[in-house]
Amino acid sequence: MTTRQEVNPVFGWMTFLLIAIAGLFYVKWFPYYNRAFVAAETHSIGQSILMGKASGPPAPSLDAALGYAFAYGKAIWQAMVLGLLLGSAVQALIPPNWVARVLGRTGFGSVAAGGLLSIPGMMCTCCAAPVVVGLRERQASPGAAIAFWLGNTVLNPAALVFMGFVLGWNWTGLRLLLGVLMVFGLGYLANRLASPQEIAAAEAQLAAFKETEPDTGPFLRWMQILWRMTLRLVPEYIVLILLLGAARAWLFPQIGPEIDNSLFWIVAFAVAGMIFVIPTAGEVPIIQAMLSLGMGVGPAGALLMTLPPISAPSLAMLARSFRPVTLALVTVCVVGFGVAAGLLAVWLKF
Template sequence: MNNTLRQPRVALGWIVFLLIAVAGLFYVKWFPYYNRAFVAASQHSIGKSILMGTASSAPAASWQAALDYALAYGKAIWQAMVLGLLLGSAVQALIPPRWVARALGEHNFGSVVNGGLMSLPGMMCTCCAAPVVAGLRAREAAPGAAVAFWLGNTVLNPATLIFMGFVLGWEWTGLRVVLGVLMVFGLGFAINRMVTPAQAAASRAAVAKLVDEDDPGTAFARWIKLLGKMSLRLIPEYIVLVLLRGAARAWLFPHIGPDIGNSALWIAAFAVAGMLFVIPTAGEVPIIQAMLSLGMAAGPAGALLMTLPSVSLPSLAMLAKSFPAKVLTFVAVSVVIFGIVAGGIAAAVF
């Protein structure tokens, strides 16, 4: 394509992408969270626990429990999910593949740092960030960089850290920040180290092919097509798994009270349950607040601090085609380990 025609079309793609990102994040995330920070500071609360409200246990497993949770969760995140799908498809259609490769394509620590830092303005929950991560991987972002972006959205969310400080105490924020930085950048680096030279060469070849085939003249038509494909693939499995998680609340989280102590067994059990469960952005804050108020020990709460927001069974399923199974398994197991470490620290210090 003639370069004089290509450049304006590429620029238009960038402008549309940035408008969607900035306007969407302002409406869905930045402005609402700005207001909620004042609520957290004045009331030391940001609402009821989505897990079980004010009760001491989650409702018994049933279709009604599944529907109730799915509706509550859907109401909390649907706007962010729409934004995630828009951005995930736009990354593939409107952003030149060479830019994604330059920022996130190298299999080194630099791309991990870029991915983690780029995640901070997003502040999305694990499922809403998943479509963007899928889009980055489709543009051959390095797996470690994509994982850093994915985990950074949830674990290093600036708004959640502020809410946490006002509601739970700043010592909890400090614990989250220290372990969150290690999780986001450490796991990203470890995953990039898992890439073999042959896989790295294949990724570079795929980037070159994307660049050769990229046509800004068809970008917007391709965007609509990708948006439809991503929605049809991701949304149905996401709904099914959220329903199942909602029904299984009573199994994952038993009766909460003083009998939930700081034993290693409880900490490990809550770390696993938190990794599997799905919550909206900052949902861990009222959940932990409610559990602590019912007498649960700090150890299991510390485990949930790291595992509830990081990943979930639905988000892992949504990214099953974007990463090798060993990478997702490594992420899930590592998140549980970080939860156990956080629980041990919380039990000893708080």
């Protein structure tokens, strides 16, 4: 007779928190703390990963794809490993009903909790995606998971500080104002899309899940989930990074004064920013470089709100975790926030 091996809740929590705190300290908190002093002193946090010192990205080619994939991978690989570890640990080490109890309701409370829990993470959109997958597997509501996903990038306190020292505190204020509306507003809208039938089905699935918890030990289950998540998420992620690296010149043309504050360019850069993928706070040197080349503040404002929160790779990674209509809503609204930011930057004479 097989004895069911349940993880001790205290031991599971201690292990999860140790991974989260130690991992975030090593990958995010300590490096960003040091970089804040560099930003304050030099008013820069490095070159634009999009195009370096050039006035535009390289022409589409295999070299362009590999070059961007290497630079991007070097910047985010540690955070991606941490995201996979946390996304699988959420499912194996934390009591099954905890996530559903805190983040599973469809009211604004779960959305607020998801958004607030995201702030210490400070991950890029793709590195946060595995954690979102884990939360959804544990029956977090769509709105809470969306708020957690978007909050990691848009409400990233380190990025806000870098932005203030490098671009100016008016840009930080614009990002914070629209970011709060984006994170909590889109989370609330995502929950409103859930029908009563879907809510009832989610509750039934949670009950069935608790009754059929696997007999394997928690740490073996953790490794199994980690392996499955890695095989499912990483290959498509790598392919899309390569494609976007090669297509940079199509998404972002030669930058100069001709990229002005017209509505056409604001919308175009809002869409391009939504599609493209960058590491954490990568939007700051990208916008700094483009402004120095004479680009208008309108397209820069659009990139401020669309480069960080979502991308084609992160949308693909979460395609099985949300209904298509939910991801479509997020995509359209993120572009809308980008257009609004661009128009506000022009109107406020940034």
